[in-house]
Structures are given as C-alpha cells and as structure tokens.
Amino acid sequence: MQVKSNVYVVTDLDDLSDINEEYNQYKGTHMERECKDVAIEKCGFFLPEFSYFDFINDALDDACKTILVKTAMENIEKNHRM
Helix, strand or coil, X not given: CEEECCEEECCCHHHHHHHHHHHHHHCCCCCCCCHHHHHHXXXXXXXXXXXXXXXXXXXXXXXXXXXXXXXXXHHHHHXXXX
16 A cells, blocks of 8 residues: 555555455444445545546547546545545
C-alpha cells in the first residue's frame, strides 16, 4: 500500500485479497459490513466498479460515455472528500 496525499492507494493484489477475505469472513453474520467499509478501513479508499477506468474506457464511444464519466467523478467527489 502506498500513501499519496492522505489517500491510501492499493498497489498490489495482496491488499485486495485482504479486503475480500475480511468481507467474506463476516458475510452473512451479525458482524457483516459493506465491502466499501472494509476497503476504506484497509486502504483508505473505495472505488465502485462503475468508476473503474476499464469500465468507462470499454463503453461505446457515444454521448453515453460522458454520462458514465460524470457519474464516476460525482461518486468519487461525494464519497472521498478530505
């Protein structure tokens, strides 16, 4: 994990597997938490799949792509204010 401007960035797949492991450990129990909460605790940041670069880049090149970018940016700004 790497710290950049007070935001933790997942730099290897071990961090991602730690998040999935903890999420799955408590899934279905009274201690279950959202994957987002586990990710923020482990690495300080959560990015939903619809905000992934590949998700947006692989979309059709039309006017809808601008909506995808706008939605992704709004979500990032809303959920990751510092």
